[in-house]
Amino acid sequence: MVTLTIDGVEINVPEGTTLLEAAAQLGIDIPVICYHEATTANGLCRLCVVDVDGHRLLQPACVVECRDGAQVETRNDRVERSRRTILAMLDSAVELEEAPELQELLADYGADEISYPDSRPREHALLDDNPFYVRDYSQCVLCWRCVQVCAEDAQFTFALTLGERGYDTHVATSYDITMSESPCVFCGQCIGVCPTGALKPKVEWGMQQGLSAEEIRASTRQARKRRPAEDNPSE
Numbered sequence: 271m272v273t274l275t276i277d278g279v280e281i282n283v284p285e286g287t288t289l290l291e292a293a294a295q296l297g298i299d300i301p302v303i304c305y306h307e308a309t310t311a312n313g314l315c316r317l318c319v320v321d322v323d324g325h326r327l328l329q330p331a332c333v334v335e336c337r338d339g340a341q342v343e344t345r346n347d348r349v350e351r352s353r354r355t356i357l358a359m360l361d362s363a364v365e366l367e368e369a370p371e372l373q374e375l376l377a378d379y380g381a382d383e384i385s386y387p388d389s390r391p392r393e394h395a396l397l398d399d400n401p402f403y404v405r406d407y408s409q410c411v412l413c414w415r416c417v418q419v420c421a422e423d424a425q426f427t428f429a430l431t432l433g434e435r436g437y438d439t440h441v442a443t444s445y446d447i448t449m450s451e452s453p454c455v456f457c458g459q460c461i462g463v464c465p466t467g468a469l470k471p472k473v474e475w476g477m478q479q480g481l482s483a484e485e486i487r488a489s490t491r492q493a494r495k496r497r498p499a500e501d502n503p504s505e
């Protein structure tokens with residue numbers, strides 16, 4: 271067991287417990303984006319950072335384990351500033367209108383009052399390439415959850431990977447083939463773990479578009495086998 275103090279409250283936890291798990295035992299809610307209880311934590315988004323012993327670098331609570339004697343602050347000025355910056359940068363590049371939890375966090379941390387006028391939004395064409403769901407990576411925060419749940423964390427299908435590099439990085443299929451051509455078995459687990467509206471069942475998407483029941487049914491039968499030529503100049 272290790273003993274530490276989180277926000278002034280002492281707690282005993284088994285060795286190997288993460289700061290996120292220990293805080294949860296005390297009823298302290300640390301915000302997360304890339305972390306999901308069903309997937310391996312990789313510490314990608316850094317929204318969960320906390321202050322450990324006042325060290326210069328804030329620590330990602332979802333991957334850092336509790337250490338004996340540590341003094342942890344889950345929300346002080348430094349932590350808030352860091353989270354506010356991350357949220358504001360995400361908001362400047364990604365469409366977050368359909369991510370209610372992130373909208374709450376944007377307001378909570380005052381990130382919705384910050385704007386980066388020179389930012390370049392991540393714009394992607396809607397991918398409608400299978401009978402079951404659509405993908406809109408303009409709404410993707412690159413949390414990696416869908417990729418993980420499609421791979422070793424659950425389905426072992428490996429239909430998803432990353433495309434391009436740097437700012438243009440986005441979730442994709444290998445060689446950019448359609449979902450219907452990929453190993454995807456349409457289990458829907460990626461949709462279940464996505465924290466934004468980037469992945470959507472066709473029925474939900476069709477209703478949002480105002481399509482009739484018959485039009486929605488038709489859309490599930492007539493998914494394009496390939497992307498349209500304008501999305502894929504090589505065709």
Ligand code: SF4
Nearest residue numbers: 410411413414416464
């Ligand atoms: S599509 Fe959704 S689950 Fe996948 S990386 Fe983007 S935000 Fe995360």
Ligand code: FES
Nearest residue numbers: 313315316318332
């Ligand atoms: S939730 Fe911890 S780094 Fe993303």
